[in-house]
Amino acid sequence: MVQNKRFACGECHLVLPESTDQCVHCPSSPVTLDWSGYVLILDYNRSEVAQRLKIERNGEYALKVSVR
Numbered sequence: 024m025v026q027n028k029r030f031a032c033g034e035c036h037l038v039l040p041e042s043t044d045q046c047v048h049c050p051s052s053p054v055t056l057d058w059s060g061y062v063l064i065l066d067y068n069r070s071e072v073a074q075r076l077k078i079e080r081n082g083e084y085a086l087k088v089s090v091r
C-alpha cells in the first residue's frame with residue numbers, strides 16, 4: 024500500500040494541504056495518513072459523492088478515512 028503524504032481529517036474527510044496536520048474546519052479532530060480514495064468536489068450541491076459523504080464544502084476529500 025502506498026503511504027499517503029498528506030493527512031486527511033477524521034471528521035470531515037478533507038484532505039489537508041501538504042505539511043498541514045490540522046483541519047481548518049474542525050481543528051480539534053484527529054487527522055490520519057491512513058486514508059484512501061481521493062475525490063475532488065467542485066460543486067458539492069450537484070455531486071452524488073458529496074451528498075453520500077455529507078460534504079458541504081468544495082475541496083479535496085478522502086472516501087475512506089481510518090482513525091484509530
Ligand SMILES: [Zn+2]
Pocket residue numbers: 032033034035036037046047048049052
Ligand atoms: Zn475536518
